[in-house]
Amino acid sequence: xxSFLIEGGHRLRGDIKPQGAKNEALQVLCATxxxxxxxxxKNIPAIADVDNQIQLLxxxxxxxxxxxPGDMTFQADNVNIDFLQTDEFLSRMAALxxxxxxxxxxxxxxxxxxxxxxxxxxxxxxxxxxxxxxLQKLGxxxxxxxxxxxxxxxxxxxxxxxxxxDEASITGTANIILAAVLAEGTTTIYNxxxxxxxxxxxxxxxxxxxxxTGIASNRLTIEGVKALHGATHTILxxxxxxxxxxxMAAMVGDGITIRDVAYSQLGIxxxxxxxxxxxxxHRGDDIFIPHHDTYEIDTFLDGSFMTFxxxxxxxxxxxxxxxxxxxxxxxxxxxxIHQKMFESRLxxxxxxxxMGAQIILCDPHRAVVVGxxxxxxxxxxxxxSPDIRAGIAMLIAALxxxxxxxxxxxxxxxxxxxxxxxxxxxxxxxxxxxx
Numbered sequence: 001x002x003s004f005l006i007e008g009g010h011r012l013r014g015d016i017k018p019q020g021a022k023n024e025a026l027q028v029l030c031a032t033x034x035x036x037x038x039x040x041x042k043n044i045p046a047i048a049d050v051d052n053q054i055q056l057l058x059x060x061x062x063x064x065x066x067x068x069p070g071d072m073t074f075q076a077d078n079v080n081i082d083f084l085q086t087d088e089f090l091s092r093m094a095a096l097x098x099x100x101x102x103x104x105x106x107x108x109x110x111x112x113x114x115x116x117x118x119x120x121x122x123x124x125x126x127x128x129x130x131x132x133x134x135l136q137k138l139g140x141x142x143x144x145x146x147x148x149x150x151x152x153x154x155x156x157x158x159x160x161x162x163x164x165x166d167e168a169s170i171t172g173t174a175n176i177i178l179a180a181v182l183a184e185g186t187t188t189i190y191n192x193x194x195x196x197x198x199x200x201x202x203x204x205x206x207x208x209x210x211x212x213t214g215i216a217s218n219r220l221t222i223e224g225v226k227a228l229h230g231a232t233h234t235i236l237x238x239x240x241x242x243x244x245x246x247x248m249a250a251m252v253g254d255g256i257t258i259r260d261v262a263y264s265q266l267g268i269x270x271x272x273x274x275x276x277x278x279x280x281x282h283r284g285d286d287i288f289i290p291h292h293d294t295y296e297i298d299t300f301l302d303g304s305f306m307t308f309x310x311x312x313x314x315x316x317x318x319x320x321x322x323x324x325x326x327x328x329x330x331x332x333x334x335x336x337i338h339q340k341m342f343e344s345r346l347x348x349x350x351x352x353x354x355m356g357a358q359i360i361l362c363d364p365h366r367a368v369v370v371g372x373x374x375x376x377x378x379x380x381x382x383x384x385s386p387d388i389r390a391g392i393a394m395l396i397a398a399l400x401x402x403x404x405x406x407x408x409x410x411x412x413x414x415x416x417x418x419x420x421x422x423x424x425x426x427x428x429x430x431x432x433x434x435x
Contacts, residue, residue: 003408004421007430008380008401011254011291014427018242018261019045019418020070020235024197026098027174028204028233029053032062032074033105034182035208037230040073044235048415052096059092060084081110090116090150100128101171104178107140107155116150130165130172137161138176138183160185160224168193168218168312174201181210183224192220195313196265200236207231218312237262241417242287243269243320244392247327248424249289250278251400256427258287267314272324274298275306276331294373297333309338318342322393325349325369329357330400332373338366348390355381355401380405388416395420399429 020043029050032039044050046069054072058064061080065073083089084106093099094116106113132142132151140155160183165172173193178201180187192198194216202215208231211223242261249256250273263270263285270280270287277295281288297306310318318341328335329352339345343364353359355378358370380403385391391413398405407413410433413420421431 001408002410003406003434004395004398004410004413005432005434006395006398006405006407008398008403008405010252010399010428010430012249012252012256012399012424012427012429013254015257015259016245016423016427017259018237018245019047021045021197021238022047022049022240022416023170024200024235025050026053027101027171027197027201028235029057029074030098030101030105030174030178031201031204031208032057033076033079033102034109034178034205035228035230036075036077038073038075039208039230040067040071040232042071042232042234044070044072045238046070046418048411049096049098052092053098056089056092056096056099056102060089079110084110085114087148090114090148098171100131101175101178103131103153104135104175107135107153108158108179108182111154111156113153114150115153128172130167130169131175134163134165134172134176134189135179137163138179138187140179155179158183158224160187160222162188163190165189165191167191170195170198173198173220177201177205177212177220177222180222181205181212181224181228182226183222185224187222187224189220189222190218192218193312194218195317196236196239196267200233204231204233207233236265239266239269240317240319240389242266243273244323244396244417246270246273246278246280246287246289247323248396248399250276250292250295251327251330251396253289254291256289257283258289260285261287263287268316269320272308272316272320273327276324276327276335277333278327295331296373297328297331297335297371299333305334305336307336307338310340318345319389321345322348322389323396325359325367326352326393326397328369328371329359329378329397330374331371334368334370336366336368340365345387345390348386348394351381351383351394352378352397355379355397357397377402379403383407385409385412388412392417392420395431399424
């Protein structure tokens with residue numbers, strides 16, 4: 001198990017470019033199973049979760065051609081359907097959260113699927129109810145095989161249906177879309193997730209011959225087609241990485257430009273950091289964060305202190321709350337961080353408190369951060385990354401701290417951030433990876 005050794009206190013300067021979006025990559029990779037023709041995907045991030053998804057596709061018989069770094073062609077014309085039912089496949093599937101989105105394509109194209117409980121971050125229970133309920137609406141049946149700890153699904157003939165999702169689940173919406181594009185008739189998904197990742201998935205599928213309307217809204221209409229064909233698709237920059245870099249630049253930057261961010265797709269993210277008092281300059285398709293001696297948290301009109309809470313798009317993504325929490329520790333003012341979706345995602349704050357942060361953990365979902373305008377610097381510490389987003393937040397904290405910090409379990413960070421130590425060291429950081 002590797003660790004990072006971080007020498008804090010170095011100011012960062014220069015340009016950095018975000019990787020391709022992790023969550024979009026996991027979705028569009030699953031879409032390649034829906035056709036036997038080549039699908040070319042560009043700007044694929046070289047991160048552990050995406051690499052594992054690619055290896056999973058290769059193991060089931062998808063032919064993969066590397067065109068260039070981050071540019072691959074996938075052709076699912078000789079899929080080993082029997083391997084999809086084996087314990088070997090299921091054990092690999094269980095290690096990767098994004099593998100759950102292979103369920104919809106399997107049912108749509110092959111009429112059956114076996115799924116294990118997917119892995120991923122340890123941030124509390126992550127429901128798959130929306131996936132199952134939506135696919136049942138399309139005509140799939142599910143049985144639980146308790147001896148193997150898996151669900152077995154069958155769908156001899158998927159038919160379009162109206163459905164109102166119990167929650168606006170991103171992966172649940174994606175799974176239903178991936179099945180509905182080949183179902184007979186019309187599918188209407190109300191309360192659908194509408195994040196840019198979902199929009200990109202729909203655009204790719206339409207380029208492959210699907211008929212999806214209502215893209216970017218929470219009401220999608222899908223007219224099923226008999227078959228899909230090949231297409232070429234470019235993945236968006238990762239908006240979570242963009243937000244992570246904004247926070248990092250505010251805390252330890254001496255002028256950092258984040259290049260090619262697809263600014264129009266960032267939604268409320270730049271505005272949220274501005275509410276922390278951070279200067280976020282929009283320059284073409286770049287963002288520039290100047291040096292900050294301090295930054296002051298905004299308040300509401302009635303004088304009550306700021307609250308950041310996650311919400312479905314176009315609300316604030318929960319994946320940035322860990323970063324916002326860390327950045328708030330060096331602000332002037334107080335802020336309430338309200339993490340609604342996952343009951344264990346704020347438990348990493350005890351390590352920040354040990355580093356000197358002024359944080360009150362109210363309950364598993366809420367934390368109050370009292371900032372002192374940089375007057376109380378964080379101390380170095382021995383940290384452990386419980387999930388991807390807490391990991392990058394800890395890394396930002398360590399970069400700003402006095403002394404040398406250690407972060408263990410960094411494979412969690414590797415799951416979501418490509419070659420992060422080399423990219424930050426190029427800006428002036430001092431990060432060493434220790435095997």
